[in-house]
Amino acid sequence: xxxxxxxxxxxxxRERGFVVVKGLVPSExxxxxxxxxxxxxxxxxxxxxxxxxxxxxGAPESKHAPGGHTVRRLLDAYARxxxxxxxxxxxxxxxxxxxxxxxxxxxxxxxxxxxxxxxxAYGSLTGWHRDARYWSFERDDLVxxxxxxxxxxxxxxxxxxxxxxxxxxxxSERFDAQKFFRADLPENEALLRTAVSPELxxxxxxFFHCNTLHSAGQNLSDEVKFSLxxxxxxxxxxxxxxxxxxxxxEVAV
Ligand SMILES: O=C(O)CCC(=O)C(=O)O
Numbered sequence: 001x002x003x004x005x006x007x008x009x010x011x012x013x014r015e016r017g018f019v020v021v022k023g024l025v026p027s028e029x030x031x032x033x034x035x036x037x038x039x040x041x042x043x044x045x046x047x048x049x050x051x052x053x054x055x056x057x058g059a060p061e062s063k064h065a066p067g068g069h070t071v072r073r074l075l076d077a078y079a080r081x082x083x084x085x086x087x088x089x090x091x092x093x094x095x096x097x098x099x100x101x102x103x104x105x106x107x108x109x110x111x112x113x114x115x116x117x118x119x120x121a122y123g124s125l126t127g128w129h130r131d132a133r134y135w136s137f138e139r140d141d142l143v144x145x146x147x148x149x150x151x152x153x154x155x156x157x158x159x160x161x162x163x164x165x166x167x168x169x170x171x172s173e174r175f176d177a178q179k180f181f182r183a184d185l186p187e188n189e190a191l192l193r194t195a196v197s198p199e200l201x202x203x204x205x206x207f208f209h210c211n212t213l214h215s216a217g218q219n220l221s222d223e224v225k226f227s228l229x230x231x232x233x234x235x236x237x238x239x240x241x242x243x244x245x246x247x248x249x250e251v252a253v
Contacts, residue, residue, distance in 0.1 A: 143232050
């Protein structure tokens, strides 16, 4: 367990836009989660999102191309298995989110809510972005938990974050049409040089804000990388009616 207190972790999240908490999930639980993920991936248990659906750089051109059925996400993790549901609503997560939001937390089933799978072949890289780009809530104040089910490093496509970027304002020209932060602009490039990629061990969690700029490379190892990701917000920060954010019932954690 991290030596940092929960209060310090929340403070770091507020200041930097992300915080790594080491060893939050015990190794037996992490192994059970991995076993489940490997089984569900092998069974191609629906609902799934394929790399070919998104076509980020490195993904197959279509589902008919070689590697066309490479899975990017095992969707709706909350409904997949009690093991995942229990983690999503675990007392340690509830307590953490209560401290951050200062009110009862809600889990969004419309965003993230998935087991990310990054494959060595045909796994794509994800450009710089803010998760809030397509999310619609009263306030851009949501926090995601990224559980490293196995080791995550730059080599196998671990996350990169720009410290402090959650609190920065940018004009719209600094993003492209898909709302990716443009790495080709000199003023963006200078900021992106400050990015860091925390190495994660199995059971480590990254808590990150929905406006924190982040990206991830391709998986250059020879094993699939699994990461379990959920998103939370305070009860008063409701999804806007009629949007994708309001398309699934939320969970009172
Ligand atoms: O693992 C990746 O490629 C990045 C995933 C990500 O940032 C996202 O889905 O928002």
